[in-house]
Amino acid sequence: MNEVMAIAGGTWSRILRMRAIYFLILCVLILIGSAYRYDVLSLGLHRILMIDVSLLLNTIAAILVAVSITFEIPKELREGVASTLLSKPLGRTHYLVGKLVGISVAGLVITGLIMIGFCLVFGSFFDRVGITMVQGHLLVMGSVIPMCAIGVFFSVFIPESLSAIVTAICIWFAHSVIALSNVPVVYAGILPDLNLFNLKAEAAYELGGIEWSYILVAILWGVAYSVFATSLASLIFSYKDLK
Amino acid sequence: MSNVIEINELTKYYGSLFWKKKTPALDRLTLLVPGGTVFGFLGPNGAGKTTTIKLLMDLIRPSSGQARILGEPPDSLDVKRQIGFLPDAPAFSSYLSAREFLVICAKLLRIPSATRRKRIDEVLDIVKMTNHAGSRLGGFSRGMLQRIGIAQAILNEPKLLILDEPLVGLDPHGRQELKDIIISQKKIGTDVFFSSHILSDVEKMCDSIGILNNGKLLCAGRIDQLLSATGVRLHVNPGCDNIAQDFLPMATGSIKLSDGGWELVFTTTLDLTSKLDKLRAERPGDISVSSSRENLEDFFFRKIESDRFVE
Amino acid sequence: MNKRLVVHVLVMVVSVGVSYWLGSGLLETQTGIAKSRSELSKAPMGGFNKFASDVQWMLFINYCGSINSVNEENVDEVYSRLDTILRNDPDFEKAYNIGAMMLAVQAPVRAAEILQRGANNPNLSSSWQIPFLAGYVLAHNVKESDDPQHLKKAEEMFRLAVRRSSPPERHVVSSLLRTKAKRIEKRGDAFGVKIANDKHAYLCAWYDEWRSSRATDELGGGGGPGTQIIGDVDARVLAAAQDAKNSAPDNKDVLKTVDTVISKVLANQHLCPSCLSRYNPGEKFCSHCGSEVAIYGTCKKCGAVLKGRFCTDCGHDSKNE
Incomplete structure (x- = not known):
């Protein structure tokens, strides 16, 4: 566990030290706030628009964080950083899990900051922040874990530029499961069904009815799926020759 | 003393799962590295030195054969706790400071947090990088990275230090310091296995060497034993080409000198000795004979050259 | 090597099983939350x-x-x-x-x-x-x-x-009944009589609605539970009956329907037989059309209009009448 946390700590500290991240979060909050000005163009639907924009931007932030790992792992493999670390008493699985934990924590912090920022912005424009909106954002945060696992999976055997593209496409289609298939044996099992984290419309309309247990189980699904993806990645990685 | 490294019929073909190169990078390598030594692993570029080291560090998987370090297979985490490794081109996370990187290494090595800081200070002092402890690794020169590489390799006070081309990229001063570090590690009982191109340094530091070419081990053993095989050096004066022509087939090495004379080197045999005695008696003014002890560089080139002829 | 493979495969199988199990349950719950999801476009929009x-x-x-x-x-x-x-x-x-x-x-x-x-x-x-x-x-x-x-x-x-x-908007109710009436008019008959005109059909529609609100739907118009929320049905039925009668005062079918409606829906009300307007206790003639109406609400003893149990003119107790 110590080893995993050592790798994870290095990863999340790298991301969270980047000043550009906080600048981007600020830009995201400005964009969310600017949705208020669309009251005329949307015929008075700016409240819904603001919630929807916040969920959209938070999801994009989560996807970007997940995609960033597809640059980091292949880069470390290419430059030999991974070899240096793996020459220490660190299993390859530990390395991947450490990377997954690190990037997931960074993703959770970033999406969490966006959620808090959104609540502040929304609260300053409207009277109250509904619980359904927060639940929508929590689901987006929960989706960070399986998305990062997908990123880790592809990054162990696909070159860095290609793995970013493949990961982004995979995440996109995993969010579009409803358009592709309703076979739960394949989706949500072997292939990821990130649509399980998508209750954006329901959150935007503040329909309510999202149980806390649903969010919890969705996060558990994300963790279970991440175990599967990381395990498969680790198996492939264990046969890989390192630079 | 038992062997710290045992390599048995180790073979490595590079390539993907579905396609392998026809020529092995390492061809049934068998090597024993005894404990209590500084072992120099030599070979030209592409000989398979780095491949061997990576196999020992479990960074790549062998196609066949096996290796053991300190009696354990290379993927054993217990073994990795007892060894230090410096890769050929040390690369570290550029966003970390030297100290932060060493802290991560110390955590991986399970150095207790109580002594972690002290040990990191010690190794930074050893590699003379204390003043740069807080600087980002991304801004370090090759030589500085090499020093940090050494620092992380000796952080856990290893029983065995495996260094891949440790002298590359260092200025003469840095090389001297690194040699001092290696010697000091030897003094405190650490076995050292390192590959290098710089033969003069290897000759000075190593007790044993192994020479690898085209993935095959040409020879291995104690350096004093390998180089003690004395030979004979025959100097033929200019204008005596006929003498040189007579002896050339028996020579293990020959050079035509700029003044027109020849320098021939032979491995001593009874037949050769009698022939030279006869020649010395007949034409004492045309030749001079002296005994020769090869230096490592000569030995290395002779071995590589003879391997080329065999092929 | 084999041990590593076995452990990995085992972990993968277990995690796939768990994620499939959790995923199936989540899909079911999600269908309950996002009820309109099946209507969504099939284009891969990435959840956006x-x-x-x-x-x-x-x-x-x-x-x-x-x-x-x-x-x-x-x-x-x-x-x-x-x-x-x-x-x-x-x-x-x-x-x-x-x-x-x-x-x-x-x-x-x-x-x-x-x-x-x-x-x-x-x-x-x-x-x-x-x-x-x-x-x-x-x-x-x-x-x-x-x-x-x-x-x-x-x-x-x-x-x-x-x-x-809730409560239903007046124009919504009106639109429902007018559409229903239009359908009845198109069909040409209702409650065993021929439909004379649109006002007759409108009355039939209201009468059917009244019946539907009592879980009787002879017209099959799709009444039933829910229509009870229409308030003031009696007054509307009455207005419809008045309109129908005024539109065709001599039509037998209309009159028959009006009679049926009055006997069933407005049995307890005192209506002028001629114009179907309500009249007050003690009145002998309709204030709207002047027709003679049956007197009610008067003291049997002195003929004064009763304001309560006892006559305010003679003190007669009307309890047992």
Whole structure:
């Protein structure tokens, strides 16, 4: 566990030290706030628009964080950083899990900051922040874990530029499961069904009815799926020759 | 003393799962590295030195054969706790400071947090990088990275230090310091296995060497034993080409000198000795004979050259 | 090596099993939360259907601002844009209301189809405007709006609107009954009599509604639970009866229906037999038409109008009368 946390700590500290991240979060909050000005163009639907924009931007932030790992792992493999670390008493699985934990924590912090920022912005424009909106954002945060696992999976055997593209496409289609298939044996099992984290419309309309247990189980699904993806990645990685 | 490294019929073909190169990078390598030594692993570029080291560090998987370090297979985490490794081109996370990187290494090595800081200070002092402890690794020169590489390799006070081309990229001063570090590690009982191109340094530091070419081990053993095989050096004066022509087939090495004379080197045999005695008696003014002890560089080139002829 | 493979495969199998199990349960729960998800566009939108819909909505508003009116040239474009918005967000109530009404004149069938989609969306089950507009378009804008099938659909939509609005808006109720009356008129008979005119049909519609509210639906008009929320049914039935009688005072079928309605619905009320207006206790003639009416509410002893149990003129106790 110590080893995993050592790798994870290095990863999340790298991301969270980047000043550009906080600048981007600020830009995201400005964009969310600017949705208020669309009251005329949307015929008075700016409240819904603001919630929807916040969920959209938070999801994009989560996807970007997940995609960033597809640059980091292949880069470390290419430059030999991974070899240096793996020459220490660190299993390859530990390395991947450490990377997954690190990037997931960074993703959770970033999406969490966006959620808090959104609540502040929304609260300053409207009277109250509904619980359904927060639940929508929590689901987006929960989706960070399986998305990062997908990123880790592809990054162990696909070159860095290609793995970013493949990961982004995979995440996109995993969010579009409803358009592709309703076979739960394949989706949500072997292939990821990130649509399980998508209750954006329901959150935007503040329909309510999202149980806390649903969010919890969705996060558990994300963790279970991440175990599967990381395990498969680790198996492939264990046969890989390192630079 | 038992062997710290045992390599048995180790073979490595590079390539993907579905396609392998026809020529092995390492061809049934068998090597024993005894404990209590500084072992120099030599070979030209592409000989398979780095491949061997990576196999020992479990960074790549062998196609066949096996290796053991300190009696354990290379993927054993217990073994990795007892060894230090410096890769050929040390690369570290550029966003970390030297100290932060060493802290991560110390955590991986399970150095207790109580002594972690002290040990990191010690190794930074050893590699003379204390003043740069807080600087980002991304801004370090090759030589500085090499020093940090050494620092992380000796952080856990290893029983065995495996260094891949440790002298590359260092200025003469840095090389001297690194040699001092290696010697000091030897003094405190650490076995050292390192590959290098710089033969003069290897000759000075190593007790044993192994020479690898085209993935095959040409020879291995104690350096004093390998180089003690004395030979004979025959100097033929200019204008005596006929003498040189007579002896050339028996020579293990020959050079035509700029003044027109020849320098021939032979491995001593009874037949050769009698022939030279006869020649010395007949034409004492045309030749001079002296005994020769090869230096490592000569030995290395002779071995590589003879391997080329065999092929 | 083999041990590593076995451990990895084992972990993968277990984790796939767990994620499949959890995923199946989540899908089921999600279907309950996101009820309209099956209506979503099948285009791979990456889960951003709602945002796509918002953007398309604003573009739609922009586009609508750029055209003078919806005509033959742009009706397809308007429909296409609206359909895309609603395929990406089937819960977009405003788009149903505004968009469909824009199409109502030029493409009423499409407008009605869109509105019916919205009316059947479980997430919009609290909206009475959508089914009302659907009914309105079906009853008034569709060319074949006299077609009984269209009328039946329109009636269903109006009834949905009545059920959803609480208390029901007066014009919604009126639209429901008028559509029902139109259907009865088209059929030509009700309650065993021939329909004389639209007012007669309207009375039949109200009478049927009254019966439906008592779980009797002889016309099969789709009454039943829910229609009880229409308040003041008696007064409306009465007004309809008055209109019907006035429109055809000599028609036997109308009179028969009026009699039936009065005997069933307004049995306890004191109505002028001629104009069906209510009259007050003690009155001998109708204040509206002057016809003689049966006196009620007077003291049997002195003939004074009773204000309570005891006569205020003679003190007679009317309890046992």
